Amino acid sequence: MTRLSLPLIRCENVRKRHGHRRILRDVTFSVAAGEVLALLGANGSGKTTLLRIIAGLDRPDRGEVWLGPVPLSGAGPEIRRYVGVVAHAPLLYDRLTGSENLGFYARLYNLEDAGARIEHLLRSLRLWARRDDAVRTYSRGMSQRLAIARALLHDPPVVVFDEPDTGLDRQSLEDVSDLFRQLRGRGRAVFVTTHDTARAFSWADRVCELRNGCLQQNAESKRNG
Amino acid sequence: MMAELPQEGEQSRARAGLAGYFRVVWTVAEKDVRTELRAKEILGTMAAFSVLAAVIFGLAFDLRVPRTELVVPGILWVIILFAGVLGLHRSFGSETDRGTLTGLLLAPVERSALYLGKTAANLLYFLVVEALLVPALLILFDVNLLKPLILLGLLLGTIGYVAVGTLFAALTARNRARETLLPVLLLPVLAPLFISGVGLTAAVLDGRAASEAWPWIGIIALYDVLVFAVAFLIVDLIWEQG
Amino acid sequence: MNETAVQGGAGRWFALLLVFDAVAALAMIAATWAALLYAGDAINLAGVEQVAQRIFYFHIGSNIAALLGFLASLVGSLGYLISRRLVWDRWAAAGVEVGTIFGVFVLLSGAIWAKPAWNTYWTWDPRLTTATITVLIYIAYMLFRNGFENPDTRARFAGIYAIFAFLSVPLTYYSARLFRSIHPIVFDGANQEAQGGFSIGPTMGQTLAMAMIGFGLLFFALLFHRVRQMELESRIDAFRGEIVE
Numbered sequence: 001m002t003r004l005s006l007p008l009i010r011c012e013n014v015r016k017r018h019g020h021r022r023i024l025r026d027v028t029f030s031v032a033a034g035e036v037l038a039l040l041g042a043n044g045s046g047k048t049t050l051l052r053i054i055a056g057l058d059r060p061d062r063g064e065v066w067l068g069p070v071p072l073s074g075a076g077p078e079i080r081r082y083v084g085v086v087a088h089a090p091l092l093y094d095r096l097t098g099s100e101n102l103g104f105y106a107r108l109y110n111l112e113d114a115g116a117r118i119e120h121l122l123r124s125l126r127l128w129a130r131r132d133d134a135v136r137t138y139s140r141g142m143s144q145r146l147a148i149a150r151a152l153l154h155d156p157p158v159v160v161f162d163e164p165d166t167g168l169d170r171q172s173l174e175d176v177s178d179l180f181r182q183l184r185g186r187g188r189a190v191f192v193t194t195h196d197t198a199r200a201f202s203w204a205d206r207v208c209e210l211r212n213g214c215l216q217q218n219a220e221s222k223r224n225g
Numbered sequence: 226m227m228a229e230l231p232q233e234g235e236q237s238r239a240r241a242g243l244a245g246y247f248r249v250v251w252t253v254a255e256k257d258v259r260t261e262l263r264a265k266e267i268l269g270t271m272a273a274f275s276v277l278a279a280v281i282f283g284l285a286f287d288l289r290v291p292r293t294e295l296v297v298p299g300i301l302w303v304i305i306l307f308a309g310v311l312g313l314h315r316s317f318g319s320e321t322d323r324g325t326l327t328g329l330l331l332a333p334v335e336r337s338a339l340y341l342g343k344t345a346a347n348l349l350y351f352l353v354v355e356a357l358l359v360p361a362l363l364i365l366f367d368v369n370l371l372k373p374l375i376l377l378g379l380l381l382g383t384i385g386y387v388a389v390g391t392l393f394a395a396l397t398a399r400n401r402a403r404e405t406l407l408p409v410l411l412l413p414v415l416a417p418l419f420i421s422g423v424g425l426t427a428a429v430l431d432g433r434a435a436s437e438a439w440p441w442i443g444i445i446a447l448y449d450v451l452v453f454a455v456a457f458l459i460v461d462l463i464w465e466q467g
Numbered sequence: 468m469n470e471t472a473v474q475g476g477a478g479r480w481f482a483l484l485l486v487f488d489a490v491a492a493l494a495m496i497a498a499t500w501a502a503l504l505y506a507g508d509a510i511n512l513a514g515v516e517q518v519a520q521r522i523f524y525f526h527i528g529s530n531i532a533a534l535l536g537f538l539a540s541l542v543g544s545l546g547y548l549i550s551r552r553l554v555w556d557r558w559a560a561a562g563v564e565v566g567t568i569f570g571v572f573v574l575l576s577g578a579i580w581a582k583p584a585w586n587t588y589w590t591w592d593p594r595l596t597t598a599t600i601t602v603l604i605y606i607a608y609m610l611f612r613n614g615f616e617n618p619d620t621r622a623r624f625a626g627i628y629a630i631f632a633f634l635s636v637p638l639t640y641y642s643a644r645l646f647r648s649i650h651p652i653v654f655d656g657a658n659q660e661a662q663g664g665f666s667i668g669p670t671m672g673q674t675l676a677m678a679m680i681g682f683g684l685l686f687f688a689l690l691f692h693r694v695r696q697m698e699l700e701s702r703i704d705a706f707r708g709e710i711v712e
Contacts (some may be wrong), residue, residue, distance in 0.1 A: 019618045020708035034466055057330055067553070081333040089324025091331075094254070095263040107252040108332040111247060133262075150328070346639065389631065396624050400614035407517040410611055414631055417638035420596075424645055444642050451634050461628050 007032045008158050008189035009054060014063035016049055023049045025213040033157070036190040037181050038204035040197060045210045047193040048088070049163050053121035054191060055085045067158060069175055079146070081109065084151035084159040088166075090143045091150060096145050097129055101135060102153060109154040121149040125175075141172040148179065159183055161192040165199055177203060249334045253342025257316075258349060266319065268350050271312040275358045277306045281316060283365045293366040298426035301370065302419055304358060305351070305383070312350055313390040316343055317398035326398070330464050340460045344391040353382045360429040368430065374438045378425040382418050385449040389414060392456050395463050421445050484691055498528065498674075498681030506674035515583040521578045524674055528682030529572040532600075535686050536566015540608070541633050544626035553701070555571035556622035559629060560612060563605050565686060570602040593643035600639050604632040610673065618701070628712035 016024040023046040024062035033039045036071060039045045052058040054065055056072055056079065065072040067082050086089075092101050099118060106114035122128045125145040135143060146165070164176050180203050183190050194200050200207045209216040261267055282300045290296050320326040329339050359370045359379075370376075393410050395405040412419075425441035502524035509520050539562025577595065578588040591593070611628055615621035692696030 019616070020705040021711070046592070065259065077333050077335055079333070080331055081408060083331070083332055085327075087324065087327055089327065091325055091328035092323075093260055093325055094323065095260045096256070100259075104252065104256050105328065105332070106331070108249060108334055110248070110333075304491060392631075393628075396627060397611075397614075398609065398626075399620070401616075402610075402614045406607075406611060406614060409607045410628060413600050413607060414635045416600045416643045417597075417635055420639065420642040421645075424642065440645060441642075444638060444645075448635075448638055451638075452631075455634060458628065462623060462627060465623075 007039075007066075008190060009065040010093065011050075011054070011065070012064050014050070014053060014060045015066065016053065016058070016060050018049075021116060022213050023212075024053075024060070024066070027210075027215045028063075028214075029208060029217065030217055031191055033183050033187045033189055035206065036184055036192065036204045038200035038207045039168045039191065040195065040200050040207060040212060041193065042195060043209035046213055047210055048162055048205055051160050051191065051193055053086075054158075055083050056080055069090075081154060082156050082158055084154065084156035086144075086147055086159070086161045086164055086222070090135075090147035092135045092143065092146060095134060097132050097134055098122065098138070099131040101146065103147060105150055105153055117153065117155075118149075121152060125149050140167055141169055144168060144172060146173065148176075156188075158191070160191045163193055163195070165194055165196060173199075175210040180204075184220055187194045202225050246335060246338050248261065249332075249338040250342040251328070253339055254345040255277050257343060257346035259317070260319075261346070261350070261379060264319075267312045267315050268353060268368045269353045271308045271350060272357050275308040275354050276313055278307065279358065279361045286368070291337050293368055294430045297362060297368040297370070298423045298430060300351055300366075301362060301426060302382075305355065305386070305422075306419060308354055308358075309351060309386055309390055310411060312354075312388075313347060313394045313411075314397065314404055314407045316347055317372060318403065319414050320338075321398045328410060329377065335463055336461045337457050340391065340395070340456065343395075344387055347391050348384060348387045349386055352380075355379060363396075365371050370426070370430075372429050374424050374429050374435065374442070378422055378438075378442055381442065381445045381449055382422045383430045384413060385418050385452055388449065388452045388456055392460065392463075395460075407466065417444060422450075481695075484695065487684075488688050489690065491681070491688040494677070494681040494684045496639035498654075498678045499526065501539055501674040501677045505670060507668050507670040508554075508657050509626075509671070519580050519583045522576050524574060524678040525682075526576040526580065527675060529569040529576060531564050532569035532682045532686035533598075533601075534566075535683065536562045536569060536605075536690075537633075537636075538562070539690065540605075542627050544629035547622050548626045548630075553618055553622055556618075556626065557694050557697040557701075558566065558690075558710075559622075559626065560609075561610050561690050561697060563629075564693055565689045567602060567605040567609070568606060569682070569686065570598065574602065582606075591643065594642055595642040596597055596643040597636060601632075601636055604636070608632065 009029075009031040011029050013029055014024055014027045015022075027050060029037070035055055039050070049058060053060050053072075056075075059073070067079060069081055070082075072079065093104070096104065099122065102118045103114065104119070108119060112115060119128070122131050125148060127142060127145055127149065130138065130142065135146065138146065148164075161176075165173060168176070180190060180192070184205075192200075192203060194203075197207075252440065279300065282296075282304070286296050286300070287293065320329065330336070332339075363369055363371075370379075390411060393407060393414075397407050397410065400406055421441045421444045425438055425445070428438045428441065487526070502521055506521065508517055540559045543555045543557070543559025543562055547553070547559065559657050574595075577598075581590065608625060608628060612621055612625050615624065
């Protein structure tokens, strides 16, 4: 059971430059199982870059990211199974239907019992009735929910969200808040970026802010307070 | 339910093996073809372009050339070259435009399998187009290209072309000038394929001995082998970071 | 920003670079003198061909420089992909740029010579074809680099392209050689079908050596200057980045 004390996400001294612009300077933080960490920051502050590094889409110039006990650098493709990503774009093929999209990703993730898992997700995200419609006919909120289903398809221990609140109506926002509660309850580590301070505090156990590429940990912790 | 933690050595548990690898290749290729059948972005354009180009070459050359066998090898390969460029850039262009490339890269699969799946789908488009083009050339120029050696050269040449083309399409997908740049990058690197393809087709049409055709096939096959070998070494570098 | 501080060392080498420039200039003057005045006439040529063959020293000299550029691009690209240090990428990029200039010069001098020797400016001889395709690949490489903002992405992708280009060039040569060759191979008379070949006397051999050294030095002088310029550019970008921050 000692493994449980390990944080699921651990960033140590992560540094990243784009050309000569320093995006991240020695960012260090960790997210434990059952914890939601919100990352605040203005546009272009490096939130998305940090998120991409955690998701293994980008490599830090220096520093290391650990998922559980496994360092991302030098890890094989299987490590990507432990992360689910809800990105800015929905990552869906708009010519394919909702269930075809999930079916495609389920095969890429080589899921056992994919049919049942897809049905469960589509039902719980209220997409079951529209499962055989092409994604390009979906509303923004529906695409977002399907994107969430795609990210949770393989039931990853680490889930990262890139500004999940942009362009959503109130109902969908509540869905997202609800989802965070569920993920926390099931012992997942959640990393979410946003630029809405109030929302960050309502969602998260801890709130940090990226400013000039440095992580400000001083933001008040809501739950422990 | 408790989250399943990643464990050291877990990645070596290689869920996949060779069968799993090709399952990924198949999944990606099947997805591409299925999307293409609905969107009709690539195949239709490539097919229409090649038939149109054959007609235009016919108008340009037919009356001036004593024997059409003299120009048909060149016409065949020029059309394939240009029609191919037309289709290839959509291969990754559509994935980057809609951000779905990120979805593919997030999957716990070897990236070379993604590349191979894309290559397989493109190969299918090319072969369909060629299956239209060869009869079109027969009708327009009265030159029969349906000879075993020509078809073998065409198949091998197309494989090499698609292998380089798909990789370069991935390279240019995030470049500012990608549509215009792809042919400029591709065509000079394809020179060995083009020269050998034309040489082979001409040799067979001239009715020369098969021993004169085989060196061409040899060069094309060597090109294919080299290209795939390097593509496999290099493909991870393309997508290692944004 | 340690890296930029180290690059600042470019200034230290500047005096040395100027000396090198002077040496290269002298070598080129000597090579030009030798090619036009010192080298003897070819034994088996007459008339216009006799005059035209003197361009051969510039042709071979440029060819050496173009080959060095090609080599620099490959070494620089591999170096970058292995070490991920942008210094290597600058050598690759500069090698291609300088190599392209000499490559174009090879093609032009060849065409000028070919008119009296072969009675045509252009032919699809394998060397000629390969040289032309290589220059086109260089040009594509430079255009490709243009389209990237991020210097690391640019270096990575350009390096990958350079490796494919390097692979395709010998195959281009072999496939073009399956067509009949008429290019003279000056150093051995083995190619019976070659036209316009000539035998080399002692003064011609010395001149050729001088031309190769002269063009080699000129290539390196231009290469060093271009790399230095690129380093300065990148420092300016770095300062600009700091000011913005």
